[in-house]
Amino acid sequence: MNRRDFLKGAIVVIAGASVPLSALEFFDPREVLAVNPGIHWAFLVDTYKCVGCGFCVKACKIENDVPLEAQVTRTWVERYVYASDGHQYVDSPDGALQGFPEPRIDMGLGEFKEIEPGNVGKAFFVPKLCNHCDTPPCTQVCPVGATYKNDEGVVLVDRSWCIGCGYCIMACPYGARYFHPVYKVADKCTLCYHRITKGLQPACVEACPFGARQICNIRDSNDPVTRIIMKERVGVLKEEFGTRPQAFYIGLTAEVR
Amino acid sequence: MVEQLAQHAMVVHGQAWTTKELFVLPNEYIYWSIQIVMYPFMTGLVAGAFVLSSLYHVFGVQRLREIARFSLVFSFALLPVAMMPLLLHLQQPLRGINVLMTPHFTSAISAFGIVFLTYGSIVASELWFVYRRHFVLTVRELAAQKERRGFAGFRLVFFKILTLGAMDISHAALEKDRQACKIMAAIGIPVACFLHGYAGFIFGSVKANALWMTPLMPVIFICSAIVSGIALCILCYVVIQEIRKFLTRRQMSRRAGDAGAPSLEELSGATQQEVMMVSNYLLYFMIAAITLEILDLIFRGYTQVKSWDILRQVIMERDFTKIFILQYGIGNLLPFVMMILPGRTVRRTTIASCLVLFGVFMMRWNVVIGGQAFSLSFAGFMDYHLPIIPHNIETFKEGLFGALLVIITPFVLFYFINKIMPAFLKEEAH
Numbered sequence: 001m002n003r004r005d006f007l008k009g010a011i012v013v014i015a016g017a018s019v020p021l022s023a024l025e026f027f028d029p030r031e032v033l034a035v036n037p038g039i040h041w042a043f044l045v046d047t048y049k050c051v052g053c054g055f056c057v058k059a060c061k062i063e064n065d066v067p068l069e070a071q072v073t074r075t076w077v078e079r080y081v082y083a084s085d086g087h088q089y090v091d092s093p094d095g096a097l098q099g100f101p102e103p104r105i106d107m108g109l110g111e112f113k114e115i116e117p118g119n120v121g122k123a124f125f126v127p128k129l130c131n132h133c134d135t136p137p138c139t140q141v142c143p144v145g146a147t148y149k150n151d152e153g154v155v156l157v158d159r160s161w162c163i164g165c166g167y168c169i170m171a172c173p174y175g176a177r178y179f180h181p182v183y184k185v186a187d188k189c190t191l192c193y194h195r196i197t198k199g200l201q202p203a204c205v206e207a208c209p210f211g212a213r214q215i216c217n218i219r220d221s222n223d224p225v226t227r228i229i230m231k232e233r234v235g236v237l238k239e240e241f242g243t244r245p246q247a248f249y250i251g252l253t254a255e256v257r
Numbered sequence: 258m259v260e261q262l263a264q265h266a267m268v269v270h271g272q273a274w275t276t277k278e279l280f281v282l283p284n285e286y287i288y289w290s291i292q293i294v295m296y297p298f299m300t301g302l303v304a305g306a307f308v309l310s311s312l313y314h315v316f317g318v319q320r321l322r323e324i325a326r327f328s329l330v331f332s333f334a335l336l337p338v339a340m341m342p343l344l345l346h347l348q349q350p351l352r353g354i355n356v357l358m359t360p361h362f363t364s365a366i367s368a369f370g371i372v373f374l375t376y377g378s379i380v381a382s383e384l385w386f387v388y389r390r391h392f393v394l395t396v397r398e399l400a401a402q403k404e405r406r407g408f409a410g411f412r413l414v415f416f417k418i419l420t421l422g423a424m425d426i427s428h429a430a431l432e433k434d435r436q437a438c439k440i441m442a443a444i445g446i447p448v449a450c451f452l453h454g455y456a457g458f459i460f461g462s463v464k465a466n467a468l469w470m471t472p473l474m475p476v477i478f479i480c481s482a483i484v485s486g487i488a489l490c491i492l493c494y495v496v497i498q499e500i501r502k503f504l505t506r507r508q509m510s511r512r513a514g515d516a517g518a519p520s521l522e523e524l525s526g527a528t529q530q531e532v533m534m535v536s537n538y539l540l541y542f543m544i545a546a547i548t549l550e551i552l553d554l555i556f557r558g559y560t561q562v563k564s565w566d567i568l569r570q571v572i573m574e575r576d577f578t579k580i581f582i583l584q585y586g587i588g589n590l591l592p593f594v595m596m597i598l599p600g601r602t603v604r605r606t607t608i609a610s611c612l613v614l615f616g617v618f619m620m621r622w623n624v625v626i627g628g629q630a631f632s633l634s635f636a637g638f639m640d641y642h643l644p645i646i647p648h649n650i651e652t653f654k655e656g657l658f659g660a661l662l663v664i665i666t667p668f669v670l671f672y673f674i675n676k677i678m679p680a681f682l683k684e685e686a687h
Contacts, residue, residue: 072269076283090636095283108278108637128282137464143369144352145361163355164348166288167366173465175282175633179270184348240563241464257634 040153040246041191042218044225044234045127047251049212052077052125054099059207061097063192065182068097072178074189075129075204080255081105082121088255089113100125126256127213129204130155130176130189131237131245138168138177138188147186153218153246154193159185173241191215218246270348273652274644279637287629287641290655292346294625295663297456297478298485298618300339302667304453305486306332307380307445309535314383314442323681324531326387327497328490330680333380334671340373341663345654365459372455376448383441385421386434388678392420419677453482460624467564467635468571468628473553480546485617487539488610491532495607498528501681529603536606539613540596547589550620567635571627575638580623588616 001009060075061068076095082088091106105113132155139147139155146161147168157168162185169177169186180187192202196215200206205213216225228234228250235252236245249256271286306328312318313325344350357374360367399405399413423430454475460466461474502524554572557565572580592609595601626641644656653659671680 067267069267070269071272072284078280088636090280090634092280092283108281109276140363141365141463142361143364143366144355144359146355161352161355161359162349163352165343165346165366166348167364167459169284169288170463171465173633175284178284178286179288179348181267181269184270257636 038219039217040219041132041196042153042216042226042229043129043132043191043247044214044216044229045247045249046212046214047124047126047249049210050077050125050127051210052079052096052100053209054096055207055209056127056204056213057095057097059203060189063195063203064190066187067181070181072181072187073097074176074187075127078126078128078256079105079123080126080253081115081123082255083115083119084121085119089115124251126249126252127204128174128176128237129247130191131174131243131247132189132191134244134246135242137171137173137241137243141167141171143167154191155188156190156193157186157188159183162186173238173243174245270651274642274655276640276642277632277637278640279632280634281632281637281639282634285632285639287626287639289346289625289629290641291643291657291660292342292655292663294618294621295342295660296339296346297453297460297482297625298621299335299342299663299667300453300456301478301482301485301617301621302489303332303335303339303376303486304449304479305483305488306335306490307376307449307486308483309487309490309538311442311446311449312538314438315446318534320530320534323527324490324494324535326682327494327680328486329380329384329387330674330678331490331493331667331671332486333384334674335667336377336380337670338663338667341666343369345659345663365455365462368455372448372452376445376452379441379445379448383438383445384678385419386438386441388682389420389423389434390426390431391678391682392416393424393426396420396424415677450479454479460628465633466628467568467631469624471553473549477546477549477553480542480549481617481620483542484539484546485614487535487542488613488617491535491539491610492607492614495528495532495603497681498524532603532606533601536596536601536609539610540593543589543593543613547585547593564635567631571630571638576623576627576630579619580627584616584619584623588612588619592616 054077056075057073057077058068060066061073064074066072066074071094073095076092077099078090078092079096079100080088080090089105089107093100093102093106102112103115103117105115107113132149132153134149134153136149136155139149142148142162143165144161144163146158146163147155148158149155159180164179164185166179166186169179177186177188179185192200192204195202202213202215205215214225214228216223216229218226218229220226221230229248232250234248234250236248237252238257239245269286271288271290274290275286277285309321310325310329310332313321314329318325344353347353356367357370360370362368395416396413399409399416402409405413457475457478460469460478461471463469502521505521505524557568592612595605595609595612629639629641631638644652647653647656647658
């Protein structure tokens with residue numbers, strides 16, 4: 001083959017290939033494949049309503065195949081106790097799987113702290129879960145693209161592709177990720193994606209007896225939960241990381257991190 | 258099904274070696290353990306050894322001729338080992354290849370495959386140019402033998418393949434090799450720095466981790482990598498020279514009878530000269546590395562951002578011994594003083610090199626483990642307990658024996674590579 005033939009052949013190949021490739025320009029596959037482009041899920045937690053019963057934690061573990069005994073969880077509840085003497089105590093025994101059966105504070109290493117009821121200044125519970133951030137650091141660092149934010153705003157993990165390097169676990173500022181003890185891959189809250197796509201509520205929302213946890217489509221301004229996020233004063237966790245969390249909280253204080 | 262499997266797998270990853278104190282989030286464990294300490298340590302040695310060899314090939318520092326060839330071969334032996342800790346650490350090691358197959362380019366780790374393979378091919382091709390003459394001579398020597406027993410026949414075929422058919426060893430051809438070598442070494446320096454700088458970037462870019470997140474991290478990693486690489490090369494070079502001296506003294510060397518075999522005086526002279534030269538470079542890079550590390554520490558203490566409260570407790574109280582005594586004291590200050598005191602000897606430099614290696618290892622430890630010693634809640638601490646006696650595959654892989662396996666492997670590899678490409682080949686200068 002001489003140079004002229006080679007160039008001719010190359011031009012034909014490039015011209016031929018550019019036709020099907022240009023189709024990708026006209027139809028962005030992500031747009032075409034998005035099931036419901038009008039949906040962007042968000043979560044709302046009302047900390048005033050939470051009593052720390054732990055039903056959400058249990059329901060989540062049962063619904064999502066996370067062994068109850070495993071010391072990891074997709075959602076958990078934290079207890080904040082401010083003593084009158086200025087000390088601040090936080091704990092979350094077993095992620096509050098059994099709620100908070102004891103009034104004393106779990107200090108780790110098998111130690112507990114009794115606080116006199118008269119000494120309690122204020123105390124409250126804060127449920128936590130994956131914030132399904134709009135700019136998630138966890139999906140950014142995945143070396144194989146096994147974790148991703150889908151078009152409906154839910155951050156998911158592909159269990160068949162995760163290599164288990166733990167980089168996403170390190171990158172999450174909220175501690176929402178862990179290694180699943182059975183599947184040996186990174187695992188996290190999916191907002192019960194298998195349920196919400198069928199019109200059901202996530203397991204934790206369903207299980208909460210006080211309506212402290214709610215889910216909404218933030219693109220739908222008629223959604224009553226969306227209206228709360230739009231019209232009330234809500235906060236997000238650790239906004240200084242620039243992750244733009246999509247889990248909103250009513251009744252946050254500066255100490256909640 | 259999950260319930261049945263769960264009976265066997267109740268201990269989640271990290272639980273075996275993590276203890277939690279005060280308020281630590283339920284999912285937090287020391288997920289990155291000893292193997293992730295080994296990973297930057299080993300890549301650092303690779304990069305450092307290569308940079309040392311380049312000092313001769315690129316900048317023509319003639320006095321480093323022998324140690325340069327040695328460190329190039331040793332760098333090649335270390336290369337596969339840089340990957341080993343990562344594989345031992347992965348929860349799904351069989352999927353490790355996915356990093357090469359479907360790299361996700363927003364991740365620092367995805368560059369690993371590309372940088373690692375580029376670097377590997379640069380080192381391999383540089384070695385080929387350095388040793389081509391040796392390959393050709395070996396082929397000729399073997400081909401000239403009338404009777405070849407089984408192994409010699411295999412060697413002939415093997416070395417024939419290694420020459421890649423380039424049998425010309427005329428002066429002009431060798432001169433071209435030398436030029437190519439220089440170019441490869443020159444390209445290799447930035448790639449070696451990138452290989453290690455990006456290991457620093459992996460940590461430095463984790464914004465969730467208050468201790469890791471600093472743009473200085475890649476630079477600190479590169480400097481300490483070169484320090485550790487040079488220190489390891491000094492140590493290995495001196496040890497191997499001692500073995501050679503011992504063999505020469507006992508007339509045990511196979512080549513002892515040869516006219517070309519080096520005499521005892523030649524060996525001692527070479528060691529003295531090269532080690533002194535290299536230890537100067539070690540000092541320069543140590544100054545750079547320590548300056549940057551201290552700068553980082555002072556900056557954190559001075560600016561006192563939100564995370565400083567917990568970092569101060571980790572750095573100044575909980576990890577004080579590991580950071581200030583083991584890393585800075587025994588690992589940096591002591592060897593530094595040993596090397597700048599007048600009347601420096603090979604023995605003293607060798608001991609200092611051992612301490613420097615220890616110091617760099619402690620630096621990796623304090624970055625990787627120290628970075629996970631505090632909770633994301635800034636209200637609790639985690640302690641790492643290195644598993645010593647393995648009771649399952651996980652505590653083996655991510656325990657003392659897994660780390661030892663990683664440390665031993667390059668020496669085993671070096672033994673075999675040295676059979677093919679002798680690091681101490683007596684050759685005309687180039």
